[in-house]
């Protein structure tokens with residue numbers, strides 16, 4: 369095990385120990401922070417409902433990712449390679465990105481209802497802009513000499529794009545995916561908290577009104593684990609594609 | 620028997636810019652024989668790179684034409700012309716071998732065959748021990764060698780080079796020149812070499828074309844009657860000095876005009 373990950377696990381263990389300590393000594397009220405046993409009780413009482421909620425949230429996030437990633441990369445790539453319009457497109461996308469999507473959420477509910485569709489829609493809109501913006505700027509920054517060279521070597525337009533431009537823009541695309549995916553996850557959970565009939569966000573919000581603090585924390589913990597898992601998968605993707613960047617020194 | 624592989628006829632290029640039309644090249648005509656080594660020198664901005672792009676088929680002429688093997692060039696012809704620029708523009712995520720094989724992968728050549736060709740060429744340019752290195756792990760000179768190998772991978776008869784060694788230090792540059800001559804002799808390619816280095820141009824070439832500016836055109840053709848193989852001592856010969864001074868003067872006059 370590497371040193372940084374050792375430190376990370378040590379910190380995690382320390383926090384858990386602190387949690388046991390703080391709750392056992394009743395330094396905080398159980399309604400603010402339940403003891404670990406409170407979470408266990410919640411899991412025993414409503415475990416299967418939590419699993420259903422998790423499955424729904426995970427599915428909403430997955431569908432939103434499956435739509436937002438290709439859409440964002442596609443739009444960004446197209447506008448990034450059209451030199452004549454890319455600056456304008458970037459400005460427009462940038463200002464739309466600055467609009468907090470949450471103010472439109474009531475409209476989404478009116479259009480597609482309170483079910484999972486509105487969560488997916490909300491997630492897609494939140495995730496789309498940073499992905500498109502990063503892809504656009506990554507593609508725009510690709511050195512023209514690579515394009516010239518590829519064409520001289522006989523690459524078709526499509527080959528220039530897929531095999532050279534998009535690949536060179538990849539670090540930027542991936543950072544867009546990281547931001548966009550984080551926003552998708554936040555948006556899905558928050559929108560479940562605002563108005564819905566299911567999902568981890570719904571469980572957290574519902575039990576909060578019931579003052580079931582154990583349930584609330586269980587929901588938060590599961591949402592946290594979901595986010596961490598997805599982030600871990602993304603960092604695997606990132607390191608897979610950036611291996612060649614880091615090897616400069618070992619000649 | 621020698622024959623023309625490159626023929627440029629009344630070639631003109633006009634760029635339309637916001638300030639109006641810009642005559643980058645005006646009615647250029649010349650021909651290069653098979654197996655020749657021709658350099659082009661001229662003041663900055665005289666249209667050397669424009670000419671090379673027209674020869675490559677990356678740009679369309681405004682009038683006139685470029686013929687390669689008697690056929691008009693309308694788009695890049697990688698099977699006939701290999702190119703190389705000042706920047707090696709190697710793809711950073713590919714190894715030296717994969718970079719050299721890249722043009723083959725674009726036209727769907729068998730993988731084993733591509734690999735074999737790429738390795739042979741890397742050996743030819745002296746990088747046989749570096750086939751699995753990525754560009755970031757190679758020096759500037761080594762990267763240009765990979766680029767030479769990539770330019771040769773489709774076995775074109777012509778190699779077009781735009782200031783390929785300009786970014787290298789003087790010693791590396793001289794060594795690369797020597798190596799290029801050796802490769803040229805081994806492979807019998809026809810080479811068109813653009814440079815700002817007058818010594819380099821004379822040392823390497825059979826013929827030096829001197830270009831003038833505004834508009835870009837050829838103002839003098841200087842044959843280099845020095846025996847091959849060229850040696851370092853020739854650089855201090857009387858002929859070499861005269862040729863160098865002549866070109867220098869021509870370019871000075873053009874730059875001041």
Ligand SMILES: Nc1ncnc2c1ncn2[C@@H]1O[C@H](COP(=O)(O)OP(=O)(O)OP(=O)(O)O)[C@@H](O)[C@H]1O
Nearest residue numbers: 634635636641643662663664665666667668669670
């Ligand atoms: N796409 C373009 N649009 C308008 N003008 C251009 C374009 N490309 C080149 N030019 C102009 O054409 C002229 C010739 O450019 P070119 O790059 O061919 O010169 P060069 O001889 O290669 O110069 P250098 O020695 O500095 O590399 C320059 O004045 C340049 O400004």
Ligand SMILES: [Mg+2]
Nearest residue numbers: 667668669781
């Ligand atoms: Mg140039």
